[in-house]
Amino acid sequence: MVVSRLAEGNGITTPRLSLRPVAPENLPDLIALKGDEAAFGLMLHGTRTPERAREELEDDMEFWLVRGYGSWAVYERETGQFLGITGLMERPDGRGIALRYALWPSCRGKGFAREAARAALAFGFRRGLARIIAVAWEANQASRDVACDIGMRECDEFQHRGRRMLVFEALAPAGG
Numbered sequence: 001m002v003v004s005r006l007a008e009g010n011g012i013t014t015p016r017l018s019l020r021p022v023a024p025e026n027l028p029d030l031i032a033l034k035g036d037e038a039a040f041g042l043m044l045h046g047t048r049t050p051e052r053a054r055e056e057l058e059d060d061m062e063f064w065l066v067r068g069y070g071s072w073a074v075y076e077r078e079t080g081q082f083l084g085i086t087g088l089m090e091r092p093d094g095r096g097i098a099l100r101y102a103l104w105p106s107c108r109g110k111g112f113a114r115e116a117a118r119a120a121l122a123f124g125f126r127r128g129l130a131r132i133i134a135v136a137w138e139a140n141q142a143s144r145d146v147a148c149d150i151g152m153r154e155c156d157e158f159q160h161r162g163r164r165m166l167v168f169e170a171l172a173p174a175g176g
Contacts, residue, residue: 019072029082086116138164
């Protein structure tokens with residue numbers, strides 16, 4: 001199966017986390033996460049319907065096949081518990097490849113988002129990406145903190161639905 005081969009070659013292990021490319025078996029977890037206001041309400045387009053979550057999963061799996069990077073399901077290694085998602089996606093507004101992360105609220109304050117986002121960022125640079133951005137609502141301090149803590153710097157801003165959005169960037173390390 002193509003998806004399982006994708007997962008084998010593109011999974012990431014960190015000290016506390018296992019990141020696996022999203023696959024059909026993730027759909028129930030993704031529907032729950034993306035439909036939860038506390039978990040996904042601060043994302044650019046807010047919570048998703050179950051149908052939209054399914055469509056996004058299909059798009060994410062296709063993106064992996066085309067690009068060789070994409071979204072991962074994030075699990076705690078010790079327990080095997082699904083914590084959320086992180087990934088690299090092309091922004092539809094032309095700003096570039098963006099790092100994204102969304103974990104369950106119960107994960108906050110434990111460093112899981114930083115660990116997952118840092119691993120995704122490093123993966124993107126290993127895949128040859130020269131610049132990766134992240135976008136966060138100005139009011140989403142937790143997301144902004146993660147971006148800054150993993151070495152991204154604020155570089156731009158724009159308005160979206162009356163909200164000030166901040167753009168952060170990281171550039172590939174020189175020589176590597």
